[in-house]
Amino acid sequence: MRPDSARLADLAGQWRSAYIHIPFCARVCPYCDFAVVAGQDDLVQRYHRAVISEIEMSDEWGPLDAVFIGGGTPSRLPPELAGSMIEALDSKFGLASDVEISMEANPEDINATSSSAFSKAGVSRLSMGVQSFDDVVLRELGRQHTSDQAQNAVAAAQAVFPRVSIDLIYGHPVETNLSWEQTLDLTLALGIDHVSAYSLTVELGTPLSRAVTNGYPAPDDDVQADRWERAAERLEERFVRYEVSNYATEQPCRYNLATWAQGEYEAFGLGAHGHRGGIRTRNLRRIDRYMEAVESGKRPLAGETVVSGWDREQERLMLGLRRAAGVITGPGGRRVLELHPEFVKAGIVKEENGRIVVVRTLLTDTIIREVLTMPPPE
Amino acid sequence: MSDRIRNLSIIAHIDHGKSTLADRLMEYTGAVTEREMREQLLDTMDLERERGITIKAQSVRLSYEADDGQEYQINLIDTPGHVDFSYEVSRSLAACDGAVLLVDAAQGAQAQTLANAYLAIEAGLEIVPVINKIDLPSADPAAAAAEIAAILGGDPDDVLGVSAKTGQGIKELLDRIVKQIPQPSGDPEAPLRALVFDSYFDTFRGVVCSIRVVDGRIRKGEQVLFMATGDKHAANELAVSTPRIIPITELSAGEVGLLITGVKHIDQIRVGDTVTLVANPATEPLEGYDEPKPMVFSGLFPSDGDDFERLREALEKLQLNDASLVWEPETSRALGFGFRVGFLGLLHMEIVRERLEREYNLDLVSTAPSVAYRVTLTDRSVMEIRSPQDLPDLSSVVELEEPYVRAMIIAPSEYIGTIMELVQSRRGSMHHMQYLTPERVELIYELPLAEVVFDFFDHLKSRTRGYASLDYEPVGYRVSDLVKVDILLAGMPVDAFSTITHRAKAVMYGKGMVETLRELIPRQLFDVPIQAAIGSHIISRETVKARRKDVLAKCYGGDISRKRKLLEKQKEGKKRMKMVGAVEVPQEAFVAALRVDTSDR
Numbered sequence: 001m002r003p004d005s006a007r008l009a010d011l012a013g014q015w016r017s018a019y020i021h022i023p024f025c026a027r028v029c030p031y032c033d034f035a036v037v038a039g040q041d042d043l044v045q046r047y048h049r050a051v052i053s054e055i056e057m058s059d060e061w062g063p064l065d066a067v068f069i070g071g072g073t074p075s076r077l078p079p080e081l082a083g084s085m086i087e088a089l090d091s092k093f094g095l096a097s098d099v100e101i102s103m104e105a106n107p108e109d110i111n112a113t114s115s116s117a118f119s120k121a122g123v124s125r126l127s128m129g130v131q132s133f134d135d136v137v138l139r140e141l142g143r144q145h146t147s148d149q150a151q152n153a154v155a156a157a158q159a160v161f162p163r164v165s166i167d168l169i170y171g172h173p174v175e176t177n178l179s180w181e182q183t184l185d186l187t188l189a190l191g192i193d194h195v196s197a198y199s200l201t202v203e204l205g206t207p208l209s210r211a212v213t214n215g216y217p218a219p220d221d222d223v224q225a226d227r228w229e230r231a232a233e234r235l236e237e238r239f240v241r242y243e244v245s246n247y248a249t250e251q252p253c254r255y256n257l258a259t260w261a262q263g264e265y266e267a268f269g270l271g272a273h274g275h276r277g278g279i280r281t282r283n284l285r286r287i288d289r290y291m292e293a294v295e296s297g298k299r300p301l302a303g304e305t306v307v308s309g310w311d312r313e314q315e316r317l318m319l320g321l322r323r324a325a326g327v328i329t330g331p332g333g334r335r336v337l338e339l340h341p342e343f344v345k346a347g348i349v350k351e352e353n354g355r356i357v358v359v360r361t362l363l364t365d366t367i368i369r370e371v372l373t374m375p376p377p378e
Numbered sequence: 379m380s381d382r383i384r385n386l387s388i389i390a391h392i393d394h395g396k397s398t399l400a401d402r403l404m405e406y407t408g409a410v411t412e413r414e415m416r417e418q419l420l421d422t423m424d425l426e427r428e429r430g431i432t433i434k435a436q437s438v439r440l441s442y443e444a445d446d447g448q449e450y451q452i453n454l455i456d457t458p459g460h461v462d463f464s465y466e467v468s469r470s471l472a473a474c475d476g477a478v479l480l481v482d483a484a485q486g487a488q489a490q491t492l493a494n495a496y497l498a499i500e501a502g503l504e505i506v507p508v509i510n511k512i513d514l515p516s517a518d519p520a521a522a523a524a525e526i527a528a529i530l531g532g533d534p535d536d537v538l539g540v541s542a543k544t545g546q547g548i549k550e551l552l553d554r555i556v557k558q559i560p561q562p563s564g565d566p567e568a569p570l571r572a573l574v575f576d577s578y579f580d581t582f583r584g585v586v587c588s589i590r591v592v593d594g595r596i597r598k599g600e601q602v603l604f605m606a607t608g609d610k611h612a613a614n615e616l617a618v619s620t621p622r623i624i625p626i627t628e629l630s631a632g633e634v635g636l637l638i639t640g641v642k643h644i645d646q647i648r649v650g651d652t653v654t655l656v657a658n659p660a661t662e663p664l665e666g667y668d669e670p671k672p673m674v675f676s677g678l679f680p681s682d683g684d685d686f687e688r689l690r691e692a693l694e695k696l697q698l699n700d701a702s703l704v705w706e707p708e709t710s711r712a713l714g715f716g717f718r719v720g721f722l723g724l725l726h727m728e729i730v731r732e733r734l735e736r737e738y739n740l741d742l743v744s745t746a747p748s749v750a751y752r753v754t755l756t757d758r759s760v761m762e763i764r765s766p767q768d769l770p771d772l773s774s775v776v777e778l779e780e781p782y783v784r785a786m787i788i789a790p791s792e793y794i795g796t797i798m799e800l801v802q803s804r805r806g807s808m809h810h811m812q813y814l815t816p817e818r819v820e821l822i823y824e825l826p827l828a829e830v831v832f833d834f835f836d837h838l839k840s841r842t843r844g845y846a847s848l849d850y851e852p853v854g855y856r857v858s859d860l861v862k863v864d865i866l867l868a869g870m871p872v873d874a875f876s877t878i879t880h881r882a883k884a885v886m887y888g889k890g891m892v893e894t895l896r897e898l899i900p901r902q903l904f905d906v907p908i909q910a911a912i913g914s915h916i917i918s919r920e921t922v923k924a925r926r927k928d929v930l931a932k933c934y935g936g937d938i939s940r941k942r943k944l945l946e947k948q949k950e951g952k953k954r955m956k957m958v959g960a961v962e963v964p965q966e967a968f969v970a971a972l973r974v975d976t977s978d979r
Contacts, residue, residue, distance in 0.1 A: 019935055019936070070936075198931040199927075199931045201931050201932075221926065221927045222926055222927070224927055225926040225927040228927070244929055244930075244933075245931055245932065255935070256934060256935070259934060259935035260933075265935055273935055273936040273937075273939070275935070280938065280939055282939070305939055315938070315942065318933075318941075318942060319933070322933060346903055346904075348903070362928065363903070363927075363928050363929065364929040365928045365929045365930060365948075366903065369946075369948060369952075370949075372942060373946060373949045
């Protein structure tokens, strides 16, 4: 099946997944607003035990079709710790025979030795935070590696892992058209099977956001639109775009595909979000509170939201419309077409074969904003 | 009895300490105890307190035992402190026999000091000059006294220095008031003649009239006749304010007090009217005064069209206490149903708008203020237009006239050059210039009102580092080369953005407005051309390019709820937009015209 096939997109809603959050980083990148900690590697062992306990105290479920170990920087973990977490998932839920176990990694942590070790620990797919192959851009992004290091790390990973993905960030004010073009060239030359390309986003509360407030140049929407279009055009030489920012040769990232299909997933670790039985849960975000809760035998929940009825229908569209395969029209889709015929007229969305598909991907949120605020049908 | 009555106002430039002085006088004479003392007791509206200005004049009766052992009744009639409300100053002065002219010892005489002093002189009042804030380190009482002496004629040594803040000189001031201000004239035995110098609406009592009895006396329960309107009512209640309302049974010649007749709507009482007795009427009314005329007009539209009726009700309620507020319904293609509202000036406009939003919880869009133009048509008929939309086709127009004002500016003489430049860029011409002292000069100009109501005072302040003061009065209409500038969004004229302006300024206005709108209008799904035009002639053009990117880079399992909230919040923001045709226009764009600068720099 093609990565953007409608059947695959819908099938993913049946998969069962687990997410594990590893918050440790060498340094916090200025643009990052994820739940991360830097300089607290002395807590790794204790945190790892807490995650295992959390897995053990969860309800019976499974088997798992996909696992995603994200961060932070999971590659900072000693590989045997990653391995024991995967084992804990296996004994609690069981792993499907074709399970995909993805892990995020930073290039500076990946070489021949660490690749084999993570592979032995059970990781089957590596997603590497390359961000750019331009050293000027990498420095401005606050990354710890160079373009050469990234290329070497990717090569080392490819020697071991059948599936390697890289993350790219485009549209930083220091990036030029030429620099982006070269990054795309190198990406195509690597022979990897997956790319995620994100526009640099100024998230509130980050050091980047404060810098922009103080006069540091903000990314330009039009430039980012140009870069997205260029990426879509160039990467199509080898990949198929199956979501706003994601490209694959054959297989999409299973866990992500499942979340866009409104699928269910267990979540472990600080700040992790889960989705089971119509309830979206979120874990405590502070590392001390998270560990103390688990150590005293409690679920480390910070809150939960029941998503049902019309809310759930709106959410289904919000997630599904980001995919190239679009989403089954359903009551929500009929409602948005009825309330906003102008979107079809302007060629921003189309409906065909019982699905709504966003044609002008860069305007996806113009549609989604209306979807999220439209009243249910009478 | 009337030889122990003194009726006076304190007149001053804004911020020279009038309200504080009134507070101190009340405190000194025991009208209020220190514990009851709230700062600026006479200013009761929240807005007045916040802005430190007085909008409605109020009066208070004080009782002072002078050194001669006699008890004097001092009626202190408060006056508004802003040029927009100067007509209320003349109202108050008509009820007085004297005035305390208060000048800030640090700032010296300002434009309103002068304007108010002239009003008092015209009203034939005895003026007691006083320098306030002598406790300030920056005070220069001698210079301020010299300026007052130059304005009033007289000896600088006769000017009394006080500090309303510390209470220094308050007793001396009371003694001067008793000694210098004449007792009220008037015949206690003649038929009743009382001047209505103010009125306000009270929820419990209905309309309350402030009156000054000139001749005769009025007793509670008597039938009274309002001579101008011809209406007859019973004097249900008489009272004085100390500032607590104390009911009394009689007011006689020379006294100031409150008359309550049971009238429920302020429209039924005309300020300036003369009250007499039905049983024994006077033959001649007292000299009244002109109704205040609105000078500035602006469209007020509810953001939510459903609030139109609520807006009407709110305006009606405000009018209960503000007879100067006038309005008529207006329909705008861009903004829907609303009202064209007339104001005394820009401050009045701001205050009304703020009260509507704050006290009546309305969300309003207001259009750029305009003045009333006079149009002579080919059939020689003359019409007044208060909104650019009402301007008839120019082929049927023989002549356009606009209102002019005489503006009085007082400033340090070093700023003469920059003031002249500003006034010339606003189409003004000098009328008169006079040095008050070697350092300070009084400049009198004539210029179009329209040029004054748009941020003229802001520019004057910034060019003179805040040292210039301004007052103005209307001097009638002048023929002018005026044109209407239309603004088109996506090819469609937006009536709310149209303006009438002098031909020489049309391009500057058009360009400024088009540029401002380009900044304010968010990118849409299509290109939005913005044009300024005089008739069919386009004078400026810009384009808001179509939106190209509107999508979050990431939305993964961990962000779903948060991203959803973010998008919902962004949509909330869009609700504050007005749809003009197919174009989303933020509400702030409608006041943008206010900011368009048409003065040369």
